[in-house]
Amino acid sequence: xxxxxxxxxxxxxxxxxxxxxxxxxxxxxxxxxxxxxxxxxxxxxxxxxxxxxxxxxxxxxxxxxxxxxxxxxxxxxxxxxxxxxxxxxxxxxxxxxxxxxxxxxxxxxxxxxxxxxxxxxxxxxxxxxxxxxxxxxxxxx
Amino acid sequence: xxxxxxxxxxxxxxxxxxxxxxxxxxxxxxxxxxxxxxxxxxxxxxxxxxxxxxxxxxxxxxxxxxxxxxxxxxxxxxxxxxxxxxxxxxxxxxxxxxxxxxxxxxxxxxxxxxxxxxxxxxxxxxxxxxxxxxxxxxxxxxxxxxxxxxxxxxxxxxxxxxxxxxxxxxxxxxxxxxxxxxxxxxxxxxxxxxxxxxxxxxxxxxxxxxxxxxxxxxxxxxxxxxxxxxxxxxxxxxxxxxxxxxxxxxxxxxxxxxxxxxxxxxxxxxxxxxxxxxxxxxxxxxxxxxxxxxxxxxxxxxxxxxxxxxxxxxxxxxxxxxxxxxxxxxxxxxxxxxxxxxxxxxxxxxxxxxxxxxxxxxxxxxxxxxx
Numbered sequence: 001x002x003x004x005x006x007x008x009x010x011x012x013x014x015x016x017x018x019x020x021x022x023x024x025x026x027x028x029x030x031x032x033x034x035x036x037x038x039x040x041x042x043x044x045x046x047x048x049x050x051x052x053x054x055x056x057x058x059x060x061x062x063x064x065x066x067x068x069x070x071x072x073x074x075x076x077x078x079x080x081x082x083x084x085x086x087x088x089x090x091x092x093x094x095x096x097x098x099x100x101x102x103x104x105x106x107x108x109x110x111x112x113x114x115x116x117x118x119x120x121x122x123x124x125x126x127x128x129x130x131x132x133x134x135x136x137x138x139x140x141x
Numbered sequence: 142x143x144x145x146x147x148x149x150x151x152x153x154x155x156x157x158x159x160x161x162x163x164x165x166x167x168x169x170x171x172x173x174x175x176x177x178x179x180x181x182x183x184x185x186x187x188x189x190x191x192x193x194x195x196x197x198x199x200x201x202x203x204x205x206x207x208x209x210x211x212x213x214x215x216x217x218x219x220x221x222x223x224x225x226x227x228x229x230x231x232x233x234x235x236x237x238x239x240x241x242x243x244x245x246x247x248x249x250x251x252x253x254x255x256x257x258x259x260x261x262x263x264x265x266x267x268x269x270x271x272x273x274x275x276x277x278x279x280x281x282x283x284x285x286x287x288x289x290x291x292x293x294x295x296x297x298x299x300x301x302x303x304x305x306x307x308x309x310x311x312x313x314x315x316x317x318x319x320x321x322x323x324x325x326x327x328x329x330x331x332x333x334x335x336x337x338x339x340x341x342x343x344x345x346x347x348x349x350x351x352x353x354x355x356x357x358x359x360x361x362x363x364x365x366x367x368x369x370x371x372x373x374x375x376x377x378x379x380x381x382x383x384x385x386x387x388x389x390x391x392x393x394x395x396x397x398x399x400x401x402x403x404x405x406x407x408x409x410x411x412x413x414x415x416x417x418x419x420x421x422x423x424x425x426x427x428x429x430x431x432x433x434x435x436x437x438x439x440x441x442x443x444x445x446x447x448x449x450x451x452x453x454x455x456x457x458x459x460x461x462x463x464x465x466x467x468x469x470x471x472x473x474x475x476x477x478x479x480x481x482x483x484x485x486x487x488x489x490x491x492x493x494x495x496x497x498x499x500x501x502x503x504x505x506x507x508x509x510x511x512x
Contacts, residue, residue, distance in 0.1 A: 002416035002423070006294050009302040009411060011404035013316050018403025021237050025318040057236035060229040078318035120405050129465070131439040131451040 012120060022058045023107045026076040027099065030066040037088040041071035044092040052096060056103060073099060077107025184297055185306040185371070186277055217261040220250045220340055230320070230341030237317060238380070238400075244387045252379035253319070255345035255372050256365050262340075265379035272378030275385055276304045279397045279496070286492045288408065290485050290506040295411055302406045309374035312400060319343055319376060321369075345372040394496060409482055417477035421454070421461075424484065427509055431457040433480070435473045438463065454480045 015021060031045060032038040045063060053061045073095070074084040083105060085098050130138065194213060202210040225231055225246035234249055256264045280303045284296055291299070302308060313319045322342040324332075329339065346366040349357045367375070385393045414420055421433050434455045442448040451465045454476035462483050464476030493500045 002419040003414075004292055004294060004420075005413035005415060006298045007411050007413055008298055009406055010305070010311065011302050011308045011401075011406045013311065014403060014405050015316065018399030019239065021316055021318075023318075025233060025237070058233055060233045062229075078315055129451070131441070131449070131465070135439075 014120070021078075022056075022103070023077045023079065024059055024075050024103050024105070025078055026060045026062065027102060028062045028064060028074045028076070029071070030064045030069065030074075031071045032067050032069055033065060035068065035070070038071045040089065040091040040095055041087055044095045048092055048096060052099065059103060071095075073102060075102035075105070075107070077105075079107050081107045081109065083107065184301040185374070186273060186301055186304045213267075215261070216263040219263050220247050222247045224337060225250045225340070227335075228338055228341040230338070234317065234319065234341075238396075240384070241388050241392065244383060248383040248387065249380065250340045252383055253340070253343045253376055255343070255367055255375060257344065257346050258363065258365050260344075265375060268379035268382040269375040270378075271385070272380070272382035273304075275381055275393060276378060276397060276401065279394055279494075280304050280402065282494045282496060283398075283402055285505060286494050286503055287488055288486060289489065289503060290487050291408070292485060293508060295408065295485070298411050299406060299408050302411075303401055303404065306368070306370040306374040308404070309377040309401075310370040312404075313343075313373040313377045316400070317377075319373065321345070321372070343372060343376050390496075409486055412478075412482060412485070414478055414481060417474060417481055421477045421480055424481070424509060425456055433461070433477070435476060437469070452476050 015023070029041070029045070029049075031041040033042075049061070049063070053059075070086055070088040071090075072084055072086050074082055076082055083102055085102065087095050087098060090098070198214050200212040200214060222245055228246075228250070231246050231249050235244065235246060251263050252265050252268060254260070254262055254264045256266045277300060280300050281296075284291065284299050288296075288299075320342045322339050322344045329336070346361070346363060348362055348366050348368055349359050350361060352358050381393065381397065384396045418433070425432060435452050436455060438451045438453050440448065440450045443450075448467055449465060450467075450469050450472040451463060452469070452472040453463045454461045454473075462476050462479035464472045464474070464479050466472035466475050489503070492503070
């Protein structure tokens with residue numbers, strides 16, 4: 001029977017085309033109240049955190065006291081991945097940079113891209129075909 | 142003698158070609174309209190069951206035309222605006238979706254609460270129904286005015302690809318970062334999480350229970366229980382309804398365009414033609430064009446193991462589409478499919494939706510009688 005069968009699809013996200021939504025949704029900061037490696041983190045929490053966190057209303061900041069451990073910052077992303085960085089012996093400015101790194105990453109695993117361009121769209125030009133060239137200019141064997 | 146027979150032979154061979162080029166001498170049978178077959182399945186975006194709420198279950202406001210203030214009696218509790226502002230995931234969700242300051246945080250809390258068996262808080266059931274209608278309106282008008290010649294089955298599939306359960310579930314989980322409430326009360330108590338925070342996650346009665354890793358038990362199917370994808374999709378629909386309630390129609394349209402219609406679907410790969418040659422000749426007959434003729438444009442390696450043929454599908458003198466393949470039959474069928482797709486996927490250059498201000502009436506194809 002002649003007719004049309006349908007093939008169902010699910011739309012694919014293109015973040016940034018309509019609206020950019022930050023993939024990082026939560027950051028957990030742990031610190032120790034007396035350890036020497038947490039000195040920079042304690043400075044950051046006391047002096048810089050409020051101003052820094054208010055710049056990113058999309059991200060929930062959670063601060064946990066974890067005595068006896070090195071300070072760690074951990075980012076949670078919307079693709080269910082996490083990324084954590086140990087901030088042992090880092091000063092407040094370096095910690096701020098590490099936080100920016102976590103906020104700016106997509107949460108995807110680090111991989112080396114094989115193609116130069118990765119796109120959901122098909123190539124605009126299509127595959128070159130020798131048969132659509134004018135016959136007078138065609139290569140002859 | 143020999144030359145005469147050769148001439149005769151040519152005449153015999155040429156005659157079928159000449160016949161296909163001219164209009165058919167036999168009058169074609171009139172196309173009969175087959176009665177539309179009733180679909181026995183529904184797409185997920187149409188599946189929202191409209192439940193009738195009886196009079197005793199409703200709190201009717203004094204002014205009966207004040208539709209916004211009708212309430213179900215089952216809502217005994219409601220999260221207040223002050224409480225909702227204490228939930229971090231609600232605050233961040235509000236900021237991530239770039240919702241306006243008019244959009245209340247308590248509406249987001251309500252949108253994340255599905256109808257449950259033992260729940261006294263206001264749920265998102267009616268909001269999700271309204272949001273589903275809003276979404277299907279804006280998506281359908283977008284598809285119809287961009288692709289006015291799509292067959293109805295493909296139009297519905299494309300709508301489902303945008304606003305079906307799985308797509309909206311992907312929007313909620315992987316773009317907006319909504320989480321579901323999975324931890325038990327004991328785990329919440331042990332992690333000393335405030336009780337209020339559970340309202341910041343999606344809560345619904347699950348169809349299934351996870352017995353252990355890799356084993357899922359389908360045991361919990363009740364009236365209120367929901368699929369994973371449906372629950373997340375309903376949250377998105379309810380949030381869209383909230384945008385309409387707080388900010389109005391214009392902002393809702395923009396919201397749907399930036400969060401749903403900006404996603405990628407490929408309509409041309411939704412088609413799968415059965416007997417495309419027949420379909421094309423019927424289509425051309427309906428459009429009162431000459432029947433299709435396929436002509437070879439170029440070829441290479443006919444006697445090798447990897448030949449390529451390029452053919453064109455013509456109606457009269459105009460070429461409808463080209464096709465290429467490793468056999469003549471394959472190239473011919475590809476050219477039919479390309480011609481059909483070229484017709485159905487016609488896209489006007491500056492399309493305007495009916496909800497736009499400068500909308501001019503557009504011609505939507507009436508569809509073919511042979512489906």
